[in-house]
Amino acid sequence: MTDSTRQRILDTAEQLFADQGFHATTLRQITREAQVNLAAVNYHHGSKDALILAxxxxxxxxxxxxxxxxxxxxxxxxxxxxxxxxxxxxxxxxxxxxxxxxxxxxxxxxxxxxxxxxxxxxxxxxxxxxxxxxxxxxxxxxxxxxxxxxxxxxxxxxxxxxxxxxxxxxxxxxxxxxxxxxxxxxxxxxxxxxxxxxxxxxxxxxxxx
Amino acid sequence: MTDSTRQRILDTAEQLFADQGFHATTLRQITREAQVNLAAVNYHHGSKDALILAxxxxxxxxxxxxxxxxxxxxxxxxxxxxxxxxxxxxxxxxxxxxxxxxxxxxxxxxxxxxxxxxxxxxxxxxxxxxxxxxxxxxxxxxxxxxxxxxxxxxxxxxxxxxxxxxxxxxxxxxxxxxxxxxxxxxxxxxxxxxxxxxxxxxxxxxxxx
DNA sequence: ATTGGTTCCAAACAACTGTTTGAATGCTAG
DNA sequence: CTAGCATTCAAACAGTTGTTTGGAACCAAT
The missing domain is CATH 1.10.357.10 (Tetracycline Repressor, domain 2)
Structure with a gap:
């Protein structure tokens, strides 16, 4: 189980959410900074809202x-x-x-x-x-x-x-x-x-x- | 000077901003609820950011x-x-x-x-x-x-x-x-x-x- | 080596965003 | 009355959003 992607998304999201807010932070920004594919968020966490909760x-x-x-x-x-x-x-x-x-x-x-x-x-x-x-x-x-x-x-x-x-x-x-x-x-x-x-x-x- | 439009936008915006946040609140929502035209915000306040400040x-x-x-x-x-x-x-x-x-x-x-x-x-x-x-x-x-x-x-x-x-x-x-x-x-x-x-x-x- | 399932990826999707435009309206001063 | 200005309006604009898709790549087990 390669959690590194899932984890890296979590870390990057936390940082960006804190700096810019939830709504202002885009999935494209998260995935770019975490160096993962755009679809990875929806694949690993289901949706943006679920990611926030996580x-x-x-x-x-x-x-x-x-x-x-x-x-x-x-x-x-x-x-x-x-x-x-x-x-x-x-x-x-x-x-x-x-x-x-x-x-x-x-x-x-x-x-x-x-x-x-x-x-x-x-x-x-x-x-x-x-x-x-x-x-x-x-x-x-x-x-x-x-x-x-x-x-x-x-x-x-x-x-x-x-x-x-x-x-x-x-x-x-x-x-x-x-x-x-x-x-x-x-x-x-x-x-x-x-x-x-x-x-x-x-x-x-x-x-x- | 008919400030009623300008004022109504301000009041409605304040309410919606407080309830939903700045980013989450759309101009269409504001203008609909204030019963003014969509373009009225940009006409009276210049931009959404300027409205927030106001x-x-x-x-x-x-x-x-x-x-x-x-x-x-x-x-x-x-x-x-x-x-x-x-x-x-x-x-x-x-x-x-x-x-x-x-x-x-x-x-x-x-x-x-x-x-x-x-x-x-x-x-x-x-x-x-x-x-x-x-x-x-x-x-x-x-x-x-x-x-x-x-x-x-x-x-x-x-x-x-x-x-x-x-x-x-x-x-x-x-x-x-x-x-x-x-x-x-x-x-x-x-x-x-x-x-x-x-x-x-x-x-x-x-x-x- | 081939299967089966997980993970990744580029591309496209439909929906929504703030803003602009140009014509139509209302109102007031000459 | 009417010319001129402020205001309203419907429509369209260009750009971005979260999400979906179908196939490629990977990796362990048969």
Whole structure:
């Protein structure tokens, strides 16, 4: 099985999609740059839309499993979990992926934003489905670290996701460590302060009643 | 001067661009929905790219002048300025615009993200230029509110912008007030805490030496 | 060596894109 | 009224898009 063609298409497509957008990137451009025949995309991936989806599956699987793995080891370390480390498990893999996935910074994140911006029919739903799993786990961990109800956290977590997403797109290789630390600090402060404004969960009411 | 055609094109284009993206939206779709002739776009706006730019100019002018006006009245109120109110001047008009610019929520912000995602040649530069003016003013105000150097603030402000942008896209009409307050609180906590981690500006060194 | 299936390739396909054209219309000033 | 200008319109333009096609090339198994 010569996957080299299939793989090379995937790599080239990811790069071009990130640089120019999905609609603006043509199959001819992809196949030319990947040095494969025009028909190869339809042969190996079925259609252009399927190719877009394939590009995402690859990276999202990476990112999500890495996040969950780190979260698990944070949860194993202490109970209740340490908020800084929970956020770190969420933020660090993302920033890392955004710089390692391709040469210069932020390529994959630009891709994610595109996917969310261009309402590529099923694509948005697919990504959201992939994220809901991870999001629930992290929301739960954060709520336990803070001692608040998970419901009230969704908004603050969205703030953090927005900050992370926006940041990923402009973070270059050398800054990952420093940026991650700054963002974790920023997010922890915001989450802790916001938790004070909400009715604290007594951890008895909810769990027993 | 019958601007009704020109205006109707602008309105319809904004809506369709937000819903489907720039590239995916065709002139035929715009003109059909706006009930004008196909050639009307090129006649009134010159080209499709010029139309995209025009759609942005209209909203960005609104947003930026509203932000600056509010900032000014915050600066006039006290010296040093109140951080919560500075952030409010930045956040509130944005959330307001995102819900009022069109029927349902987040339409214009989806547009902004698209503009940033789809590297529409000159568009990105134009928007950045429009923002740099406002950004500098707010960075300055925040730095004075915190007593830190403006240079170290850029990153935290980017966090806030990301959180705001992401939030705008998912905020509906009724939640504006509450969301804005939550985001201001979140941002203030993050900014204040981050300021502690950095060498505080003694306000003498910098201003005198 | 020949079979059978996978992979590649050049060429063509139909559909759609933004833009231009030139005539027809509407409206207003002289 | 009418000359002149701004606006609208149907039609056609040249170019690009994703996809399909039928055959060539390849490669392992019989």
């Amino acid at each position: 590009v995402f599956q690859r990276r999202l699987d990476e990112l999500n499993s890495e996040r969950l793995a780190r979260l698990q080891s944070v949860l194993d370390a202490s109970d209740p979990p340490d908020l800084e480390k929970v956020l770190g498990a969420f933020i660090y893999p993302a920033l890392l992926l955004s710089t390692q996935s391709a040469g210069d910074g932020g390529r994959f994140m630009r891709l994610l934003m595109r996917a969310w911006a261009e309402n590529a029919t099923q694509l948005h739903g697919t990504i959201a489905r992939q994220y809901s799993h991870v999001m629930r786990a992290f929301a739960d961990a954060v709520s336990r670290a803070l001692g608040t109800s998970p419901d009230n956290l969704r908004q603050q977590l969205d703030f953090l996701i927005g900050a992370l997403t926006y940041t990923m797109a402009e973070t270059t290789d050398g800054q990952v460590e420093e940026t991650a630390r700054a963002l974790v600090r920023f997010g922890c402060a915001g989450l802790r302060d916001s938790a004070l404004a909400q009715p604290r969960q007594t951890s008895l009411k909810e769990n027993i009643a | 759609v942005f100019q209209r909203r960005l002018d609104e947003l930026n002048s509203e932000r600056l006006a509010r900032l000014q009245s915050v600066l006039d109120a006290s010296d040093p300025p109140d951080l919560e109110k500075v952030l409010g001047a930045f956040i509130y008009p944005a959330l307001l615009l995102s819900t009022q610019s069109a029927g349902d929520g987040g339409r214009f912000m989806r547009l902004l993200m698209r503009a940033w995602a789809e590297n529409a040649t000159q568009l990105h530069g134009t928007i950045a230029r429009q923002y740099s003016h406002v950004m500098r003013a707010f960075a300055d105000a925040v730095s004075r509110a915190l007593g830190t150097s403006p240079d170290n603030l850029r990153q935290q402000l980017d966090f806030l912008i990301g959180a705001l942008t992401y939030t705008m896209a998912e905020t509906t009409d009724g939640q504006v007030e509450e969301t804005a307050r939550a985001l201001v609180r979140f941002g203030c906590a993050g900014l204040r805490d981050s300021a502690l981690a950095q060498p505080r500006q003694t306000s003498l060194k910098e201003n005198i030496a």
